[in-house]
Amino acid sequence: MAYRRTPKIETRLAETRDRILQSAIQLIAANGYKATSMGAIAAEAGVSTGLLYRYFSSKSEIFNEVFQQISTREIAACWAAASTGTTSRDRLTRVLDTFSRRAFRERRLAWAMLIEPVDEYLDAERLRFRTPYRDIFSSLLREAVAAGEIPPLAVEVVASAIVGAVVESLTGPLSTVTERDEEDRVVETLTHFCLQAVGYRDDASRDE
Structure with a gap:
């Protein structure tokens, strides 16, 4: 007769797996992907390295799970930021601000998630997970075009360009320690660039 795991065992296995993932997140947030070893993850989670490999076959597999969670x-x-604000311009500004400031708040983790060199497979996953961000910007741009706030444009192309601009703009600042004033400048400059690029006029010209 085939062995069946009891609910208690299933719960214990799930708790151990989650503890491993949370330990990996903590270590990656502190040290980055490259510097985080399977041995370090096992030690942080309080399990043996052998047991760790029973849950995850490689560091890449763990990082993929971490990447999906984060x-x-x-x-x-x-998406929550995109649902607030009175105009599409306000909502777009909030999304850009939310993404950037959350990245600065967990700088090392954001670097690992977005920029740090990783395996080819993980890099492909990164690209795949850019799609939901593109969808957020696409939704806001369609709304803005429909409301006459910006001129007609190729929404999907422009939304993808915004995602790329955001990641590239944060590459340098995330790789070094910056003061809050510098972070503010980066966010404000990035936001201004994106608003201008999609066709919003600046505040002064809107009042003319």
Whole structure:
């Protein structure tokens, strides 16, 4: 007769797996992907390295799970930002601000998630998870075009360009320690660039 795991065992296995993932997140947030080893993750989680490999076959597999967890959390935060504000311009500004400031708040983790060199497979996952961000910007741009706030444009192309601009703009600042004033300048400059690029006029010209 085939062995069946009891609910108690299933719960214990799930708790151990989650503890491993949370330990990996803590270590990656502190040290980055490259510097985080399987041995360090096992030690942080309080399990043997052998047991760790029974749950995850490689560091890449763990990082992929971590990446999905963090990305899902950040995408939800950006969608929440996209649902606030009185105009599409306000909502676009809030999304850009939310993404950037959350990245600065967990600088090392954001660097690992967005920029740090990783395996080819993980890099492909990064690209795949850019799609939900593109969808957020696409939704806001369609709304803006429909409301006559910006001129007609190729929404999907421009939304993808915004995602690329955001990541590239944060590459340098995330790789070094910056003061809050510098972070503010980066966010403000990035936001101004994106608003101008999609066709919003600046505040002064809107009042003319």
